[in-house]
Amino acid sequence: MKRKITLKQIAKELDVSVSTVSKALSNSKEISEDTTKKIQAFAKLYNYRPNNIALSLKNRKTKTIGILIPEIVHHFFSTVIRGIERVANRRGYNVIVGLSNESFTKEIINMEMLANGSIDGFILSISKETLLKQDYHHFHATINQGMPIVMFDRVVNEVDCDKVIVDxxxxxxxxxxxxxxxxxxxxxxxxxxxxxxxxxxxxxxxxxxxxxxxxxxxxxxxxxxxxxxxxxxxxxxxxxxxxxxxxxxxxxxxxxxxxxxxxxxxxxxxxxxxxxxxxxxxxxxxxxxxxxxxxxxxxxxxxxHGQKIGEQAANLLIDRLEAEEAEPEQYFTNNEQKKDFIKVVIETEIIERESTK
Amino acid sequence: MKRKITLKQIAKELDVSVSTVSKALSNSKEISEDTTKKIQAFAKLYNYRPNNIALSLKNRKTKTIGILIPEIVHHFFSTVIRGIERVANRRGYNVIVGLSNESFTKEIINMEMLANGSIDGFILSISKETLLKQDYHHFHATINQGMPIVMFDRVVNEVDCDKVIVDxxxxxxxxxxxxxxxxxxxxxxxxxxxxxxxxxxxxxxxxxxxxxxxxxxxxxxxxxxxxxxxxxxxxxxxxxxxxxxxxxxxxxxxxxxxxxxxxxxxxxxxxxxxxxxxxxxxxxxxxxxxxxxxxxxxxxxxxxHGQKIGEQAANLLIDRLEAEEAEPEQYFTNNEQKKDFIKVVIETEIIERESTK
DNA sequence: TGTTAACACGAAATCGTTTTCGTAGAATAT
DNA sequence: ATATTCTACGAAAACGATTTCGTGTTAACA
Missing domain, CATH: 3.40.50.2300 (Response regulator)
Incomplete structure (x- = not known):
């Protein structure tokens, strides 16, 4: 049982430096053709894959989206997840899901668990208990920490963020x-x-x-x-x-x-x-x-159209994440000038079946 | 918009070293009561939380479980997820879900995406296409890399791992x-x-x-x-x-x-x-x-009993992860002596309703 | 007074990458 | 022959945390 191979091990094995290996694997022209070939061959042989966690730490982004919903055994919510997963995957993101079970406390615990670096942003639907309590401080807190949120379906005016709702x-x-x-x-x-x-x-x-x-x-x-x-x-x-x-x-x-x-x-x-x-x-x-x-x-x-909701939400979130990346911070201008948040409304449609004439 | 605060920033602000801050926050008795108080107060004020990614890298474990299922808009599968999430959460783990969509290729892509450090182990149910092809190399590969797998429902004898099935x-x-x-x-x-x-x-x-x-x-x-x-x-x-x-x-x-x-x-x-x-x-x-x-x-x-399946699967996986941690490696004895894998069978139950006499 | 122990803290390594910068040696130009 | 530019690579910092080890200061002891 061999652990996954690392750059350092490759380097030692081939008697070069870690930097050389890294560069060779990314086809940097700083490295001679010979060395590159040799290193790439070795890497392929041992099925080298860069460690995601290390990358996340280095890049300060995880390429994963946190989904926080009240319940998963539920046709609508699972459809939304499917939509999110679909575009997330296409755009190179993973999804990690948390369930609030309609509980205020579980919602908070889950948020805190994920907000500490595990994800780049949230897509969520508010739990009933939270709606009842009207206590939204945890949403404000995570937004203030620079983590974008997209809400869907059960949204609330008090929180400034992108939203996707059905009409x-x-x-x-x-x-x-x-x-x-x-x-x-x-x-x-x-x-x-x-x-x-x-x-x-x-x-x-x-x-x-x-x-x-x-x-x-x-x-x-x-x-x-x-x-x-x-x-x-x-x-x-x-x-x-x-x-x-x-x-x-x-x-x-x-x-x-x-x-x-x-x-x-x-x-x-x-x-x-x-x-x-x-x-x-x-x-x-x-x-x-x-x-x-x-x-x-x-x-x-x-x-x-749950799936469409999920897809829109994911696109909204990822767009924002990648915009931030392009023009860091200034995106968040001074406090006066609010970011312009988007509210997407998905049109409903009546599907006629046998229960009406 | 302030980024999350780090140890280093606290250290600089309080004019102590990073190590001191770290120790103070974990109540090490190496640090004087005064300094500890001061640091903890400051940390609380700024709502410091250790960065998960950094911890994952250091500890070489992520405390998250990868779920890989064919479809999520499906009562049975979502029930299983709920079960997994429940015990995962209770035991301090997160879950990250991938959807194979019954496709062999998507199953592989998803596995590779997650297997590179993002998770500690898999809980999965095999896609139809994979079952049809009978190609299980990706499962063997990830197991060989030292990542445990627990399969449920759609399992297969050819892969040595823990399994949870219904009877x-x-x-x-x-x-x-x-x-x-x-x-x-x-x-x-x-x-x-x-x-x-x-x-x-x-x-x-x-x-x-x-x-x-x-x-x-x-x-x-x-x-x-x-x-x-x-x-x-x-x-x-x-x-x-x-x-x-x-x-x-x-x-x-x-x-x-x-x-x-x-x-x-x-x-x-x-x-x-x-x-x-x-x-x-x-x-x-x-x-x-x-x-x-x-x-x-x-x-x-x-x-x-989908939820029970999920709970059992999660417990099985986490048990194994934590056993590994306790007695590292030797757990994986030499190749001859296989680990003894567990196969849990969940009994079914007939629920009588109106469609039978 | 000199030696030792306790205390309180800091430096540095480590996890696995990427990236910037520096540099030895070879090739080219003057 | 000397100065300059490439070429090909390595060292080190950085991401954010924990932990081992070392050390200066003070207190206790002989």
Whole structure:
């Protein structure tokens, strides 16, 4: 079992200096053709590869991106990772992922673990607990240390950085308008608590669509699910809540749900209550994941294009990293003049399936 | 915008040597109480944190684990990652993930990218293309360089390393036996091509269950899906194939599918053909993902416990890394005497839902 | 008073690279 | 024959930390 070979070992073996080896391997014309050939041959034979850590230390950059997300067993987030990984890889970067598990503390711990030299920049989506607490000091701290951050999906105005979001508002508007066009008279909204920004925006979109269509909104038709209870593992609770909601509002003939789970659960409950989808009730969800595609009936949804989000985020981050490299510091002008941060909005798209007419 | 502060800067600022600062921060009793206090106060003020890269270089270990998987938008794999991340984090490690995309070449590129010092060891699941080619030189190469590998799920006998697998064979046996107990007379198997080892094992389990129950197997009842066609994005093809299969074998009253997608698609097709589930046909799938839970009817499946797999794999890897550290090298005895590698088998469990009686 | 031990700190090596600068010897120019 | 320029290479610094070893000062001891 031989450890990886180093420049020093090659140098000793070939009786030249370390510098000579290094130069020969990078085809410096400072080194004679003979020596270069000899060294390169030896290096190839022993499968020499420069040590990344040493390079990182020397260059003061690691060529790796830190991803920090609330959860990984989640179609949307894993799709985003795939997008990030794709462009990162193409542009010569690695990705290292941390999971906050929706916890404020784990988010901080993870950030600190990675911010100490392990990565060149962050791509992250804020945990629910952090959103609830509205404590963003750790983001400010890392930005102040000169480490760029790109936020996606769950972003927040209080932090100055590049952002990639989906057009939650207009996505919701489109969805609800489609229900209206499809002759729904009483459109329900099933959403989360307000502190998750995406939930709030989608709710606003719902209201906007109703208003511009001249429909007055009925607050009884809005169901806010308290996801502090672990819904994913207690479907019964969720379903019971929805069932109750449908029973007290028997006139509902259209449902806009802010995520897949709520949408699919609604369909399930509706069916149990003897309603036919899409004849008696039409349903549109948000996030185009596996569930939407494979549910029966398959679900019409607002697609978020997670992969595109990831790709954009990665490009944004790497662009900034390499810009910094080109014109170091002055990029960060004096404090008055803020850097101009970019906010990319990814358009949503309605994917029509069987749950609407 | 201030860069992160270093020992050297603290030293200069406080007019002591770098060594003194380092020692003071680690509470060495070599340093007087006064100086220690002063240095620690200063360090805290400037939020000093040692640079990970420098530490990695010095200690010749990075405290990070490389994960290399075929695909991340996949319930099973992301669950495994979650398991890995959980114990890695608890034990002070980071994880860096690479995606092979089922491609042999990308697998190699990713390995090489990470093997040059970025990580201390691998946890990986082999890509389909690699399995097909049966070319495992890159695994042998990295192992020979002294970097431990733990394989999970898609493993292979040709490579000597720790492994964590689910008991595919017995899982399949259990599933098929359950169908038999439930009075199914003609049990179909919907599986993948043989080169994916897990598919093969599950197929063998199917055969075994039939045999021990004294049922002679009918090869017409086995449908092998060629997943070289991108099934996930061409559901129609998959469904058409299954429909054809069901039509030519109208006597099928039980289906064992080697993954969720095939199982859910079978249910969908069956329903379209006017069959009631579970009355006319019972279905059991493999892998307990979102689909199984939320399908209607919900799917009885063989659960793989992905998270447990990840946790075991991480523990195995970290144990080995830290053992190496304790008794360096001799751990790798001479070539004759192989290290004793561990193969952990995670038991499967049948989760009964609505698709069986 | 001279010797030794304890204390508190600094210098330097090390991890593996890259890169700048210096220089011995050969080749060329004057 | 002397001055100059190449050629081909090596020494050393640097990245940021830890650790071993050495050393000057003071305190304790004989």
């Amino acid at each position: 939650d508002f207009n996505g919701a508007v489109k969805a609800v308008k489609k229900l209206i066009e499809n002759d729904c008279k009483n459109i329900a909204l099933i959403t989360t608590m307000d502190y998750v920004s995406v939930g709030r925006l989608r709710t606003q979109g719902y209201l906007e669509a109703l208003q511009t269509s001249g429909i007055e909104h009925n607050s009884n038709l809005i169901l806010k699910i308290d996801d502090s209870l672990d819904v994913e593992n207690h479907l019964e609770l969720l379903e019971a809540e929805i069932a109750q909601f449908f029973k007290t509002n028997p006139n509902i003939d259209g449902v806009f749900a802010v995520n897949e789970l709520y949408a699919v659960s609604s369909m399930k409950v509706a069916r149990k209550l003897g309603l036919k989808i899409p004849d008696d009730m039409q349903v549109i969800g948000f996030t185009d994941g596996v569930l939407s595609k494979h549910a029966t009936p398959s679900l019409t949804t607002v697609s978020q | 595919d064979f017995n899982g399949a046996v259990k599933a098929v036996k359950k169908l038999i107990e439930n009075d199914c007379k003609n049990i179909a198997l919907i599986t993948t091509m043989d080169y994916v080892s897990v598919g093969r094992l599950r197929t063998q389990g199917y055969l075994e269950a039939l045999q021990t129950s004294g049922i002679e197997h009918n090869s017409n009842l086995i449908l092998k899906i060629d997943d070289s066609l991108d099934v996930e994005n061409h559901l129609e093809l998959l469904e058409a194939e299954i429909a054809q299969f069901f039509k030519t074998n109208p006597n099928i009253d039980g289906v064992f599918a080697v993954n969720e997608l095939y199982a859910v698609s079978s249910m969908k097709v069956a329903r379209k053909l006017g069959l009631k589930i579970p009355d006319d046909m019972q279905v059991i799938g493999f892998t307990d993902g979102v689909l199984s839970k939320h399908a209607t009817p919900s799917l009885t499946t063989v659960s793989q």
